Amino acid sequence: SQQGEEDPQALSIQEGENATMNCSYKTSINNLQWYRQNSGRGLVHLILIRSNEREKHSGRLRVTLDTSKKSSSLLITASRAADTASYFCAQLQGAQKLVFGQGTRLTINP
Amino acid sequence: DTEVTQTPKHLVMGMTNKKSLKCEQHMGHRAMYWYKQKAKKPPELMFVYSYEKLSINESVPSRFSPECPNSSLLNLHLHALQPEDSALYLCASSTPRLAVYNEQFFGPGTRLTVL
Numbered sequence: 001s002q003q004g005e006e007d008p009q010a011l012s013i014q015e016g017e018n019a020t021m022n023c024s025y026k027t028s029i030n031n032l033q034w035y036r037q038n039s040g041r042g043l044v045h046l047i048l049i050r051s052n053e054r055e056k057h058s059g060r061l062r063v064t065l066d067t068s069k070k071s072s073s074l075l076i077t078a079s080r081a082a083d084t085a086s087y088f089c090a091q092l093q094g095a096q097k098l099v100f101g102q103g104t105r106l107t108i109n110p
Numbered sequence: 111d112t113e114v115t116q117t118p119k120h121l122v123m124g125m126t127n128k129k130s131l132k133c134e135q136h137m138g139h140r141a142m143y144w145y146k147q148k149a150k151k152p153p154e155l156m157f158v159y160s161y162e163k164l165s166i167n168e169s170v171p172s173r174f175s176p177e178c179p180n181s182s183l184l185n186l187h188l189h190a191l192q193p194e195d196s197a198l199y200l201c202a203s204s205t206p207r208l209a210v211y212n213e214q215f216f217g218p219g220t221r222l223t224v225l
Contacts, residue, residue, distance in 0.1 A: 033213060042114070042200055042216035043153065088152055096141065096166060098214060100152035 004089055004101035012107040019076045021104040023089030024069075032065055032072050033090045033098070043088065046074075079108045114217035116201050122223045125191060131220045133184040133201030142184040143214065144176060145200040153200055159184060191224045198222075 004025035013019055025032065031050045035043040049056045049065045049072065056063045062075040076083055089101040114135045123129050133142065141160050145153035158166035159178040167176075173195075175187040184201055198221055202214040 031212065035216075040198065040219070040221070042116075042218045043202075043214075045213040045215070048213055092212075096158050096160065097155055098143075099155070103152050105150075 004091060004099070006087075006089060006101040006104050008104060009102065010105045010107070012109060013079060014109050015079060015081055017079055019079050019083070019106055019108075021074045021087050021089075021106070023072045023074070023101050025072075025089070025091050025101070026070065027091070027093065029067070029091045031092055032063075033092070034061075034063060034072075034074050035088045035090060035100075037086045037088065037103075039085070046087075076106075079106075081108050081110055084108045114201055114203055114215050116199075116217035116220050118220060119218070120221045120223075122225065123188065123191065124225050125193070127191075128187070128189045130188065131186040131199055131201075131222075133186075133217055134182055135203040135215070135217075136182055137203060137205070137215065138181075139203035139205045139215070140181060141204045142178060143202040143204075144184070144186050145202065147198040147200060147219070149197075157186075188222075191222075193224050196222055196224045 144156040147153040177185040
């Protein structure tokens with residue numbers, strides 16, 4: 001399988017805490033993308049980091065990329081109940097094919 | 111309009127039925143995608159249309175038949191499905207930049223149940 005691995009598979013934290021999710025991938029990348037999926041719904045694109053970038057920020061999100069280790073992490077700071085969702089990393093294979101990792105199910109407890 | 115719409119939201123069909131899923135976007139995107147997602151699994155790519163031509167078929171069984179009538183519409187025709195085809199079917203679209211297809215915009219999905 002070309003799918004990446006994500007850990008943890010599930011994460012439960014208190015509102016206000018930070019959440020960190022990790023993603024490892026197998027092949028070289030043009031970019032790595034992170035998506036959020038609320039329960040049983042469509043995916044929402046969060047952030048894209050290119051292979052020549054090491055860190056990127058967007059609001060409360062921080063993504064890092066280590067191409068030597070073929071890994072990426074997504075940090076959500078000051079979590080809110082609305083952040084409860086599944087989070088997937090995805091790598092672009094070739095020009096068109098997006099391959100998703102297994103995902104992390106994040107639960108924010110009030 | 112930055113939305114991808116999908117109809118119907120839910121579909122229940124028998125193994126002998128013929129049905130179609132529909133997807134529409136008005137963002138001017140020239141790439142459209144079908145994904146299949148089983149419960150607690152990541153989406154898996156089925157088909158990609160690029161400039162209204164089928165560019166990727168991920169060895170999907172012929173009981174799934176995609177169609178792209180124009181740059182805004184994408185259909186998935188279903189015939190003689192099996193119960194294991196029950197899943198969430200997601201449509202997405204994107205625009206190529208520098209010949210690389212970047213972030214994709216997803217519709218809410220069609221929840222399909224095959225009896």
